Amino acid sequence: MDHDTDFKPRLGRMRAGGSKRARKYLGRVLAAANLARGGAAVSGKRSQAFTGSRIGRGAGVGRLLARRGRASAFARRRVVVKASIVRLAGKGAAGAAAYLRYLQRDGTTRNGEPGYLYGADTDQTDGRAFRDRALGDRHQFRFIVSAEDGAEYEDLKPLTRRLMARAEQDLGTRLDWVAVDHFNTGHPHMHIVVRGKDMRGADLVIARDYLTTGLRERASELVDLDLGPRSIDEIESSLRREVQQERLTSLDRALLRDADAARVVTAAAGDAFGQAVRAGRLAKLGRLGLAEHVGGGKWRLDQGFEETLRRMGERDDIIRTMQREFSERGIGRPPAEQAIFDPAAPAAAPLVGRVVGRGLADEHADHHYLLVDGVDGRGHYVPIGRGAETEMIPEESVVRIVPRAAETRPADRTIAAVAACNGGLYSVDAHLRYDPNATEDFAQTHVRRLEAMRRTGVGVTRMPSGEWTIGEDHLARAATYEARLVRDRPVAIEVLADRPLGRLVAAEGATWLDRALTGGVPERLREAGFGAELRDHLERRRQRLMEQGLATQAGDRTLYPPDLLATLQQRELVRTAGALSDELSLPYAEARSGDRIEGVVRRRLDLASGRFALIERAHDFTLVPWRPALERQVGKSVSGLMRSDGISWTVGRQRGPSMSI
Numbered sequence: 001m002d003h004d005t006d007f008k009p010r011l012g013r014m015r016a017g018g019s020k021r022a023r024k025y026l027g028r029v030l031a032a033a034n035l036a037r038g039g040a041a042v043s044g045k046r047s048q049a050f051t052g053s054r055i056g057r058g059a060g061v062g063r064l065l066a067r068r069g070r071a072s073a074f075a076r077r078r079v080v081v082k083a084s085i086v087r088l089a090g091k092g093a094a095g096a097a098a099y100l101r102y103l104q105r106d107g108t109t110r111n112g113e114p115g116y117l118y119g120a121d122t123d124q125t126d127g128r129a130f131r132d133r134a135l136g137d138r139h140q141f142r143f144i145v146s147a148e149d150g151a152e153y154e155d156l157k158p159l160t161r162r163l164m165a166r167a168e169q170d171l172g173t174r175l176d177w178v179a180v181d182h183f184n185t186g187h188p189h190m191h192i193v194v195r196g197k198d199m200r201g202a203d204l205v206i207a208r209d210y211l212t213t214g215l216r217e218r219a220s221e222l223v224d225l226d227l228g229p230r231s232i233d234e235i236e237s238s239l240r241r242e243v244q245q246e247r248l249t250s251l252d253r254a255l256l257r258d259a260d261a262a263r264v265v266t267a268a269a270g271d272a273f274g275q276a277v278r279a280g281r282l283a284k285l286g287r288l289g290l291a292e293h294v295g296g297g298k299w300r301l302d303q304g305f306e307e308t309l310r311r312m313g314e315r316d317d318i319i320r321t322m323q324r325e326f327s328e329r330g331i332g333r334p335p336a337e338q339a340i341f342d343p344a345a346p347a348a349a350p351l352v353g354r355v356v357g358r359g360l361a362d363e364h365a366d367h368h369y370l371l372v373d374g375v376d377g378r379g380h381y382v383p384i385g386r387g388a389e390t391e392m393i394p395e396e397s398v399v400r401i402v403p404r405a406a407e408t409r410p411a412d413r414t415i416a417a418v419a420a421c422n423g424g425l426y427s428v429d430a431h432l433r434y435d436p437n438a439t440e441d442f443a444q445t446h447v448r449r450l451e452a453m454r455r456t457g458v459g460v461t462r463m464p465s466g467e468w469t470i471g472e473d474h475l476a477r478a479a480t481y482e483a484r485l486v487r488d489r490p491v492a493i494e495v496l497a498d499r500p501l502g503r504l505v506a507a508e509g510a511t512w513l514d515r516a517l518t519g520g521v522p523e524r525l526r527e528a529g530f531g532a533e534l535r536d537h538l539e540r541r542r543q544r545l546m547e548q549g550l551a552t553q554a555g556d557r558t559l560y561p562p563d564l565l566a567t568l569q570q571r572e573l574v575r576t577a578g579a580l581s582d583e584l585s586l587p588y589a590e591a592r593s594g595d596r597i598e599g600v601v602r603r604r605l606d607l608a609s610g611r612f613a614l615i616e617r618a619h620d621f622t623l624v625p626w627r628p629a630l631e632r633q634v635g636k637s638v639s640g641l642m643r644s645d646g647i648s649w650t651v652g653r654q655r656g657p658s659m660s661i
Helices: 020-036 059-071 092-103 127-133 157-171 208-227 232-243 250-258 272-287 305-328 410-420 428-434 440-455 474-488 512-519 529-547 564-584 628-633
Strands: 079-087 139-147 177-182 189-195 264-266 291-295 298-301 338-340 351-362 367-374 379-386 398-403 491-497 552-554 557-559 596-607 610-616 621-625 637-643 646-651 658-660
Touching: 059 208, 079 208, 092 127, 092 177, 092 189, 127 189, 139 157, 139 208, 157 177, 157 189, 157 208, 232 250, 232 272, 250 264, 250 272, 250 305, 272 291, 272 298, 305 338, 305 351, 305 367, 305 379, 351 379, 367 398, 367 529, 379 474, 379 491, 410 428, 410 440, 410 474, 428 440, 440 474, 491 512, 512 529, 512 564, 564 596, 564 610, 564 621, 596 621, 596 628, 628 646
Parallel strands: 338 379
Antiparallel strands: 079 139, 139 189, 177 189, 264 298, 291 298, 351 367, 351 398, 367 379, 398 491, 552 557, 596 610, 596 637, 610 621, 637 646, 646 658
16 A cells, blocks of 8 residues: 555455355454444444444544543533424424524623624624525534633633544544624624535434534633632532532532432541531432431432422523513512412413513523513512514514413324324325215315324324325324424413503504493403502593593493494504505505405504504505414405404415415
8 A cells, every 4th residue: 555545455256145154254243343443342233222323423532521521520610511303394494593693692792792603714704604604504513612711711712723623633524614702691692504515515423422512522621720729719619509509510420420220329538528518418409308317327319309400590590581571671579479370370371461571591492481570569570481483573562471371182082083083094085984964174174183293293194195194193193293383382472552551541543541431451450560650541541532532431330432442443544554554555444254355465553552464455455453464465466354353364365375364
């Protein structure tokens, strides 16, 4: 060979596959391959089950770093790395673009300005160019890197670049990445997005060990080099603070590692200080009801103490977030008047209030929250799930929040019943045979339900014939699907008023204040906080209606005409239509119940009376109630029949899918 990397195989004649010599040679090849990937030479059956953890770049170094990190865990500077792999097929590409926009949102820098992307060589890089390079990629990697001592860094960019350079050495390939630094939380951190391609253009596969442990250890190494290892005094001070904390700590993880199969652990340690903090922590867990003293310096840990401590820590974080957010907005709410809205609680009731702000509870999972000043006079923290599942709601809006329950729908029971009568298969034809009174459009809604379940991989199968294979456990699978939906969107949010109440007092349309006056606010108003403000606005709106002759006083009661809301809405629509008529150079035609509506959806109008769709026709235009399903039909032709309870729309002038609204 002329060079160390030159290799020319010389193939011989294939011998009989069942010969003893062939089997012996195959065993030697398998043993050599096993040794090359870090395993032991074995013959016969495998020593352990295949997990796939050693597949991909960085497998060997990831395992080595994991073993090394455990031995020096207390002395190392702690760094948290959250990694995720995102597929870019289908809607993933649009989601990747939205994710980059989100990373550069307002208020993420030290000065509260929008963040900006940077790369290996530039302090500001073009996100669009990065997206263009990633077109056609199968996946991308996303990392959130947060050092416990990140606040010590004036600028995180040099640390990010050194970390990614070290990762390139470990993985044996150049990486195409962009990053942005965030300083809007208690721990400054950086978001890193890496393309799913290596330097040769092949799919980049990173070993699980490196994703879960290796990158974190590399980051900890670099922080140690910059700030120096933690001193003995720092370590002891940190451990003393952990003794009384009501959250999952490093002491708890050490206790869990040392516990036996019965979850019994001793306070004994190799030194006096270690034994003191372990004994103190076990005593604290005992007071919390998470550990039981069994004598002889031994304790039995509660079966779910880790999860309980995590929840307690999250609750403390939420309380601090509420106190900070309400204080920054000048809203005085003592701790006793702050509540965490739990959608999963059995007695969770609907919540009506004013939106104070919106924030990110978990950047890795994209879970958001709302801060709501309730009519009950309390401030509420409301988890709303994934940001992509909830539209943006302006601050000062009034909302009604209702917990969502993970329950099977009537459509699921109908599908199971149709399949049970049709040999385990569901189809539109089988549905119509099962229920002759059903329409094809109604049956198609069941098909869309099955298609949505199939895309999440819950177990329904579509056959080439268009039929669906339905298992006997279909209702259980449907419940699993609903549970996933509720996890991503635990509450339903109804916007009652999309503008401050002060602007509704003098509004011309049928406002939420009018609906509250005529129908009553179902929730009890408290004479404090937003409840008191709402009472004041309701009284001012009542006085205005009386001045306009739209309400009369009869003793202690105020009487409103039955068509008050319709009259107010009609006034606003006529006034709005006059301005639109000049803009479009078209006359306005009122849409009445029973009218056939055909035209092009031009845009949505947000009025005091609610949201309306502008439908432009050949010789005029009209305004009809807006429905979320029209969002994707802007600029397209639709037709439908105007009814008192809504419109049944058909997309396209001649043919196309229909949707009932």
